[in-house]
Amino acid sequence: MEGNIEQSNDDWFRKGESYGDSGNHKEAIECYDKEILKLQEQKEQKDITELYFLYQIALTLIYKGVALYRLGKNKENEDYEDYYHSIEIFNESFNYINKAINIIYENRSDPDDFNKIKAKALKNKGNALSLLKKYSDAIECYNEGIALNPNYLGAWANKGNAFYGLERHREAIKSYDNAILIIRSSKYDPVKNFEYLLITTYLNRGQSKYNLKEYSDALNDFEQIDDETMKMINNPSLLARKYNNIGLIKLQTESYKTANTFFHKAIEHDSKFVDAYYNLAVLYNRENNLDKTKKWIDKCLKIDPNYSYAVEAIKKLESFPQFDWYRWWFTKTIGMKSLGLVLITFLLSLMLMIAIIIGHNALLSHNFSNLSLGQLTILMAFLTVILLLPSLTKVKIGEFQLETKPTPPEVSIDLEPSSPSSRL
Secondary structure (H helix, E strand, C coil): CCCCCCCCCCHHHHHHHHHHHCCCHHHHHHHHHHHHHHHHHHHHCCCCCHHHHHHHHHHHHHHHHHHHHHHHHHCCCCCHHHHHHHHHHHHHHHHHHHHHHHHHHHCCCCCHHHHHHHHHHHHHHHHHHHHCCCHHHHHHHHHHHHHHCCCCHHHHHHHHHHHHHCCCHHHHHHHHHHHHHHHHCCCCCCCCCHHHHHHHHHHHHHHHHHHCCCHHHHHHHHHCCCHHHHHHCCCHHHHHHHHHHHHHHHHHCCCHHHHHHHHHHHHHHCCCCHHHHHHHHHHHHHCCCHHHHHHHHHHHHHHCCCCHHHHHHHHHHHCCCCCHHHHHHHCCCHHHHHHHHHHHHHHHHHHHHHHHHHHHHHHHCCCCCHHHHHHHHHHHHHHHHHHHHHHCCEEEECCEEEECCCCCCCCCCCCCCCCCCCCC
């Protein structure tokens, strides 16, 4: 509990916290409901003061709202009903907080404790609204919370995330700047996972700069994050996210070898980090290696069959011409395309000439030179072999047989890298 008001000795609230910390949010909600009933009974029996009742029930409702918010977020398919319910709970907590603040003002006491807890409720309500993609409404909540507690780190950081969701990256960066300033000046409320907040704020600010194509500044933010600190908090997905984002910068600046290294490092730290698999596919596509492009897209879809970037990429691959000879001649340089067109035109001309000769012989019974017809046929066959050579896997002439390897396709399709990995 925050402030100087006496902490509840009841086990239901503490059990709810314990369940919540271990990810058992349904059980946590049940505990908070029991805590609320207990407080109501204590109030009726006048075992607790009005002010204590208002403070403690508001705090319990906030924790219940957070548990509902996390319960919806952790379900396989995010449950928006839980998010809406959590917002209702936060609003209910405000009623108790406002009543308490009125009592404090009437007694001319310092309302600072209640202002801080109301700020916390506003921040959590903002988080729920953000998950519903109601970013503008979320920003209003964060602003109200910051007005009550200007050094509230969580409100500043999540306000940046809401601006990010609106693609208002300049404003997002300003909010992240304030969050980092609070951390660095040590003017932050005591919170768990302080290192985690610092790391995610740097990552999010770097991603906003990346989206503004300020690659050098973005890279500086990603490199601010010390690997040892990240290992200390034991969150491999954060390390994967850092390496993937650095890989994206290297990819955009055409440092393909370095980008490849960072994408593989991301996968080493989190084998299910789907963005890194997809971005490797984009990298190989830019290197004109269609086979490896498809390989990494397939790996991506095995992890997440609904990953939108990969689903779209597969559609493009399926609509792309699959004949090796076509890829070889018509998807490379202008010179190769021109040569391919000349070959096809010449082949069609030869076929037309042969058809005319055969038709002339049949209709007029003229005896054209068999040598001329034979030469034309041989030349047409020779040119056809040249045209189809990239697709040939076996050549047999009499007793002689030669196994060949198809020419690797050195072509690409239109693929864009993923956006920087989702904000945490």
